[in-house]
Amino acid sequence: MDGERALKFKIPYLDEAKPYKTMWFILLLGFSLLFLLPPFYRGLFFEYEQEVATLWAVILVWLVYTLELGEKKPKFLQLTLDYAVLALPIIYLISIINAANIGFAVDEFVQNVLYFLVFWLATRLGADQNARRVLLHAVYLAAIGVSLAGLMTATGVINIRDGYLSGRIYSSFQYPNALASYLAAAFLIGVYLWVSSNKALRYFYGIGNYIILTVLLGTKSNGGLMVFLAVMVLYFIFQPPGKRFAIFFHLFLNLALAFVVIKSFIYHVDVTGQTRNSWLWFLVGLIIAVMIEVIIQFLVLNKAVITTFTKYKRPLIYTFIGFVVLALIGGLILVLSNEVLRGKIYELLRFRNASERGYFYRDALKMFFKSPLIGWGGGGWGEAYRAFQSYFYISTQVHSYYLQLFVETGVLGVATIVTIIGSFFKYFIYLWRKTNDYWLSFEVVTLGAVIINIAGHAAIDFDLSLAALSLVLFLALGFIRTLYFTAISKPLPEKNKRKVQFNSIPYFTLISVIAIGLLIFVGMLTTASHYEYSAYSYYQAQDLQGLKNVMENAARYNPFNASYNEKLRDIYKSFGDLNNALLQAEKAVAKSKYDPYKKIELSYLYYQTGQIEKAASLTDKFISDAPFMSVVYDAAARMNMMCGLAAVRSGNLEAAKAYFTKVIKVRDWEEKQIAKYTPETKKLQVVAPILEVSPEVKLNVGIAYYFLKDYSLARENLLVAKEKTDLKAESLMWLTILETKTQNKDLAEEYKKQLAKATGGAELINKLDEFLKLPQV
Numbered sequence: 001m002d003g004e005r006a007l008k009f010k011i012p013y014l015d016e017a018k019p020y021k022t023m024w025f026i027l028l029l030g031f032s033l034l035f036l037l038p039p040f041y042r043g044l045f046f047e048y049e050q051e052v053a054t055l056w057a058v059i060l061v062w063l064v065y066t067l068e069l070g071e072k073k074p075k076f077l078q079l080t081l082d083y084a085v086l087a088l089p090i091i092y093l094i095s096i097i098n099a100a101n102i103g104f105a106v107d108e109f110v111q112n113v114l115y116f117l118v119f120w121l122a123t124r125l126g127a128d129q130n131a132r133r134v135l136l137h138a139v140y141l142a143a144i145g146v147s148l149a150g151l152m153t154a155t156g157v158i159n160i161r162d163g164y165l166s167g168r169i170y171s172s173f174q175y176p177n178a179l180a181s182y183l184a185a186a187f188l189i190g191v192y193l194w195v196s197s198n199k200a201l202r203y204f205y206g207i208g209n210y211i212i213l214t215v216l217l218g219t220k221s222n223g224g225l226m227v228f229l230a231v232m233v234l235y236f237i238f239q240p241p242g243k244r245f246a247i248f249f250h251l252f253l254n255l256a257l258a259f260v261v262i263k264s265f266i267y268h269v270d271v272t273g274q275t276r277n278s279w280l281w282f283l284v285g286l287i288i289a290v291m292i293e294v295i296i297q298f299l300v301l302n303k304a305v306i307t308t309f310t311k312y313k314r315p316l317i318y319t320f321i322g323f324v325v326l327a328l329i330g331g332l333i334l335v336l337s338n339e340v341l342r343g344k345i346y347e348l349l350r351f352r353n354a355s356e357r358g359y360f361y362r363d364a365l366k367m368f369f370k371s372p373l374i375g376w377g378g379g380g381w382g383e384a385y386r387a388f389q390s391y392f393y394i395s396t397q398v399h400s401y402y403l404q405l406f407v408e409t410g411v412l413g414v415a416t417i418v419t420i421i422g423s424f425f426k427y428f429i430y431l432w433r434k435t436n437d438y439w440l441s442f443e444v445v446t447l448g449a450v451i452i453n454i455a456g457h458a459a460i461d462f463d464l465s466l467a468a469l470s471l472v473l474f475l476a477l478g479f480i481r482t483l484y485f486t487a488i489s490k491p492l493p494e495k496n497k498r499k500v501q502f503n504s505i506p507y508f509t510l511i512s513v514i515a516i517g518l519l520i521f522v523g524m525l526t527t528a529s530h531y532e533y534s535a536y537s538y539y540q541a542q543d544l545q546g547l548k549n550v551m552e553n554a555a556r557y558n559p560f561n562a563s564y565n566e567k568l569r570d571i572y573k574s575f576g577d578l579n580n581a582l583l584q585a586e587k588a589v590a591k592s593k594y595d596p597y598k599k600i601e602l603s604y605l606y607y608q609t610g611q612i613e614k615a616a617s618l619t620d621k622f623i624s625d626a627p628f629m630s631v632v633y634d635a636a637a638r639m640n641m642m643c644g645l646a647a648v649r650s651g652n653l654e655a656a657k658a659y660f661t662k663v664i665k666v667r668d669w670e671e672k673q674i675a676k677y678t679p680e681t682k683k684l685q686v687v688a689p690i691l692e693v694s695p696e697v698k699l700n701v702g703i704a705y706y707f708l709k710d711y712s713l714a715r716e717n718l719l720v721a722k723e724k725t726d727l728k729a730e731s732l733m734w735l736t737i738l739e740t741k742t743q744n745k746d747l748a749e750e751y752k753k754q755l756a757k758a759t760g761g762a763e764l765i766n767k768l769d770e771f772l773k774l775p776q777v
């Protein structure tokens with residue numbers, strides 16, 4: 001291209017005189033599986049898939065290190081970046097000490113072990129340029145497969161759960177923004193492969209890039225597309241001269257083509273339902289993509305055209321920039337003068353999402369400053385964010401990798417990520433300035449663009465929670481690191497090699513022990529996950545005994561996961577075994593410290609087993625865990641009222657008074673929380689109604705006021721509760737009791753008649769005498 005020869009490819013290791021070369025090649029293929037398969041397993045978002053990948057990576061690392069010993073290259077860590085990436089799993093391990101959820105923290109530790117192992121393997125297997133191309137092809141081919149899977153899901157050819165929703169392609173990643181970041185990185189790799197290949201192969205990469213761009217636009221990820229376009233500008237600026245002209249046309253023409261194709265593709269999927277027409281548009285686009293490649297090869301890259309462009313380069317560039325500026329100004333005027341268009345653009349750009357994420361980031365900083373040293377442990381945000389949120393939203397991710405890292409690992413995480421970013425830019429700038437080889441320079445710029453694209457978008461989203469995307473990031477980071485190390489290294493004298501080899505035995509032993517330990521530990525977690533998956537079949541078959549057995553095994557192999565104890569709690573309850581149910585509920589709360597639902601269930605179990613004081617004491621905690629959730633106030637008011645009734649029945653009137661007083665305090669706490677809303681947060685809260693004192697709370701407040709002999713306030717609250725259908729019978733019962741106690745016999749009789757007609761009222765009528773006899777406090 002442009003007079004340059006294509007980069008000549010050789011089969012890595014097999015085409016060179018290298019010891020154990022067949023084994024090195026097999027390991028390279030084994031490593032490539034970590035980039036070919038994970039994108040199709042839900043982006044490697046869930047623990048089981050991550051654990052399996054980690055086991056595979058551990059085996060690969062041990063084998064590669066063993067081979068390196070045979071070649072007298074035994075040093076496991078060499079540069080600052082190596083230690084910084086290794087620090088990630090270490091700080092996640094340390095943060096378990098203060099983990100809000102122990103199970104989540106362990107899962108994040110395993111995930112970051114996987115990232116380090118992939119990074120380390122990339123530094124070893126990526127030392128050879130041809131090997132790097134094999135691994136980059138693995139990423140690229142997987143991206144094409146994911147793209148096609150997304151199109152096929154949209155048209156119903158295959159079924160991927162949540163693979164296509166509301167006119168947006170999610171594919172196997174099941175999250176469009178992460179998919180956009182992944183495809184943008186794959187397209188950058190595709191450009192490098194397209195430029196560096198021979199003329200025949202450029203048609204393949206041209207088609208592949210068209211497919212990837214089409215689905216990238218189909219994700220409709222505003223953040224992903226903005227970051228991608230910004231990175232493409234940097235890509236043009238930093239790449240070595242000679243290919244910009246061709247790349248510009250390749251990107252511009254394919255981007256325009258992809259825009260037209262995906263718009264028509266989705267239109268026929270969502271509006272007309274004629275998916276055959278969707279595929280017709282796609283196939284026509286495919287033919288045009290081939291024609292674009294013909295145009296580029298025989299017209300754009302024609303020497304006469306290149307010479308003309310070079311001669312008039314500056315005027316042409318200025319003309320293009322002027323056209324873009326005029327188009328932007330014209331578009332801005334059109335938007336400002338058209339209210340309907342402004343509304344559509346507002347909806348398209350999803351400004352509400354940006355405002356919402358601003359609150360996520362603000363709340364994340366609250367958490368960071370609450371526990372700044374070692375953070376809240378892996379998954380700490382997802383466990384505890386409800387206690388810090390500014391209004392009620394549901395988001396188990398901060399939507400910013402860096403803020404989430406800071407929340408989970410504190411200042412240790414801040415120091416680590418700063419070191420990683422600083423090392424990357426140091427290595428990249430050095431290579432960009434010092435590399436003379438054209439193709440190597442082009443590769444360095446491509447790898448840098450991939451890293452900046454993924455890491456840049458991760459600042460405004462939770463992409464890196466999908467390990468398949470993170471693996472690409474750490475692969476590229478490992479390549480940059482090993483290229484830098486190769487550039488600055490000097491050959492080691494043979495006598496020093498022998499000396500290091502002799503001293504390497506303790507290191508090999510240490511690495512082997514750690515590898516075996518990880519295999520056992522992660523293997524146990526994987527076994528537990530497998531048992532949990534198998535539980536579903538027992539549940540469907542309604543085999544409670546089999547379900548209990550597999551969940552007990554899951555909890556045995558993974559004693560950190562609170563959800564296993566939570567499921568066992570419900571299973572034991574179904575067997576009527578309240579003691580074991582209580583034990584499992586206590587374990588679940590001990591491991592998951594900020595989940596209000598687990599505390600509510602534990603509170604009810606305490607009550608059912610006669611531990612009234614413990615049941616009531618938990619109510620403050622599940623309110624503080626989620627102060628914007630109405631359910632916690634409903635549960636707290638109900639539990640304190642029930643404890644008050646139990647105390648009255650047992651004759652402990654002093655304790656009963658305290659419980660009933662606390663019911664009213666629950667209402668007061670809720671009203672104080674309601675006052676914290678602002679006009680903006682009221683607009684942003686859409687996942688649930690704005691917090692208000694519910695009829696459920698008022699029912700229990702009314703009962704509490706009755707026992708506290710404040711009949712006026714009791715009547716006021718019970719009358720409100722009576723209007724809700726499922727509370728009507730109980731409210732009428734207490735109104736009957738209240739009016740009987742206050743000698744309003746006619747009104748009491750009227751409420752009693754209404755109670756008899758209400759659903760469930762006949763049973764409650766039989767309890768009237770019992771409750772009337774209870775003493776008040």
